Every structure is written in C-alpha cells, then in structure tokens.
Amino acid sequence: MATGLQKDQTALYVLDMYKAEREGEKLVDAKYPQIFKVVPGAKGAGNKSTQLLGTGRLDRHTAENQDINFRAPVEGWSYYVRYWRFSDGLVLSKEAVEDVNSEKVRDIVKDIANTWGESASYEKETFASSVFNRGGDLLGEYVFNGSHTGNSDPSGDLLYDSKPLFNLTGNTRTTKGGGTYFNAVAGLTLTPANFETLYTRYKVSMAFNEQDRPVENRPDTLLTESGAQYFVAQRIRKSEQMPGGQLNDINTYKGLVEPMDWRFLSDSSAFYVGKKQHPKFQWHERQMPEIRLFREETNKSYKASFDLRFGVWIKTWRAWAKGGGSFA
Numbered sequence: 001m002a003t004g005l006q007k008d009q010t011a012l013y014v015l016d017m018y019k020a021e022r023e024g025e026k027l028v029d030a031k032y033p034q035i036f037k038v039v040p041g042a043k044g045a046g047n048k049s050t051q052l053l054g055t056g057r058l059d060r061h062t063a064e065n066q067d068i069n070f071r072a073p074v075e076g077w078s079y080y081v082r083y084w085r086f087s088d089g090l091v092l093s094k095e096a097v098e099d100v101n102s103e104k105v106r107d108i109v110k111d112i113a114n115t116w117g118e119s120a121s122y123e124k125e126t127f128a129s130s131v132f133n134r135g136g137d138l139l140g141e142y143v144f145n146g147s148h149t150g151n152s153d154p155s156g157d158l159l160y161d162s163k164p165l166f167n168l169t170g171n172t173r174t175t176k177g178g179g180t181y182f183n184a185v186a187g188l189t190l191t192p193a194n195f196e197t198l199y200t201r202y203k204v205s206m207a208f209n210e211q212d213r214p215v216e217n218r219p220d221t222l223l224t225e226s227g228a229q230y231f232v233a234q235r236i237r238k239s240e241q242m243p244g245g246q247l248n249d250i251n252t253y254k255g256l257v258e259p260m261d262w263r264f265l266s267d268s269s270a271f272y273v274g275k276k277q278h279p280k281f282q283w284h285e286r287q288m289p290e291i292r293l294f295r296e297e298t299n300k301s302y303k304a305s306f307d308l309r310f311g312v313w314i315k316t317w318r319a320w321a322k323g324g325g326s327f328a
Helices: 005-024 095-096 103-132 190-207 230-237
Strands: 035-040 046-051 074-082 082-094 223-227 259-261 271-274 277-294 300-315 320-323
Touching: 005 103, 005 277, 074 300, 082 103, 095 300, 103 277, 103 300, 190 271, 223 230, 230 259, 277 320
Parallel strands: 035 277, 223 259
Antiparallel strands: 046 074, 082 300, 223 271, 271 320, 277 300
16 A cells, blocks of 8 residues: 655655754754854845945034034945855655655655765865965955845955955955955965964054054964874974974964864865954855745656855954965
C-alpha cells in the first residue's frame, strides 16, 4: 500500500528538516559573525544610506554678541548593499516516495536538510571571506556591488569611493577633505617588524575621518590564515621577550591585538590588522533559511526547496588594513 506524503505529515517533515538543517550548520565553525557586525532583520532588496559630514570647524567668536553662522550639512559618500539570494532544491518522483515507507522518506529529507545547513554556512563563510581574499582586486568583486532594485551602485564591484577595499600607496584614495590614504602594504610577510608597520599604519596613518581630522582607530585583531601564519601571530602576541630575537628585549607587541585564524582565507601569506565587529563593517541577514515541502501537480513529484538571503554593507575602509598577499 502506498504511503506517500500526506498533507498532515508535511508539517512534521518540515520541522524535522529544520532541526537537521540547524545541526548541519553547527558543524561549521563560523567566523564571519566574529569579524562583521551582524545586523538581523534587514528589509527589501537592498539598502542605501548617505553619509552626512559636519559643517566644518567651529567659529571662534571675536566680538561680544556675535551671531552664530548657520550652515547646511555636507553630504559625504553614499553606501549601497544588495541582499543576495542563495538556494537549492530537492525533487523525489511520485514512485520513489510512494513505493517506500514514510519513515524512509523522512530520513531522506532530513539527510538533505543536514547538508543544506552545512552548505548555508559554507556559502556565508565563502561570501564573507571574499571581502578579504578579493579586497585588493583592482577590478573589485561582486560582494561589494550594492546595486539593487531602484538603486544602481555607481562604484560597481569596488568600494563606495571606487577604490578596492585594500589599496596600495600607488593607488591612494581621497577623502572628502582632500587627504590621500592607503590601507595596504604589498610584499610583507608576517614578522614582528612587519606587524609593527601595519599596526602603525592602522592606528596612526589611517586614523583620520572624511574631513581629515585625527580620530581614534584602535585595532584589536590580527587575522591570518590557519596554520603557520597563526602560530607566528601567537608568538608576536604572547611572547614575553621579542619573538625571534637573541636579545632580552621586552616584547612591546604583547597584548596589543588578539590573533584570529580563518580557514576560509586563501590569499596566501596575507595578514590583516583591524577591529572585529566594527560598527561600519556589517553583515546583514535579510532572510533566514527557509524550507518548503510541496507537491508538483504536473507530474505528482515531491519537492523541497531551501533558500536564504544576506549581504555585506561596508561603510568604511578604515576597519581593516592588509599586509602582503596579492593585489591583482
């Protein structure tokens, strides 16, 4: 006797699939929520905001009862984000479902949902890490393109100022105040001296706002690939004396930043100094994973669909600096 999916069973199958999907997701040690500021509850196809700068320096009054000078605020950059959709689907024929018992069908959909959880985490980690892996590309990368319905991102696949996220000294970016800056240094490998170079660039050379006023830009993380790079980072961070040196010098780098490795980084030998969960370095959850189980009336097959939506909204290049790696 056929034991296909009955309507009253569908809800139970879907609940089982969600449980399996969550279990599959837990198998991946996600790093993107530690690096980006996660913003849940996003709406629409994307988003756009425009930076408002101050009106300038305060006026020093030189006479009693001098009038206040009222000025309109100055617009800065416009920031765009697109919410990308990722999906997958499963189809089982009428015969494949109805010729087996319902418990076996349940096992099939649970196994598939488990892989969807893993796949969702994989796609999120790949998407998030491409901000770093492809952040130095001169032509940019699609994750930076915030074009969405009704809004065309004028910077395309580059950052909001039409520069790569990580730019070199020969490709400086210009602020609204007219200053020029870069946040990447080519040819570096992770050593104590090179860490100091990048740390100083982040904390001092990059520490100006869009009107070129000095601001605090304090890094807390040294991000590397997993493996040998991470162990070097640990020695720089934790050694009592200067790592790799023969003199009994105090390690002035001890405790400055926390090492973090990310299995999904692929730009060989690159390392990054920055601030994790920077408020302007955002991960937007547009739609949490959605699973649907339904029947296709045209051929009586059974289908299950899975999809989710997310995007990154980067409103500053000052959140991270890059040492070494490629700049294509």
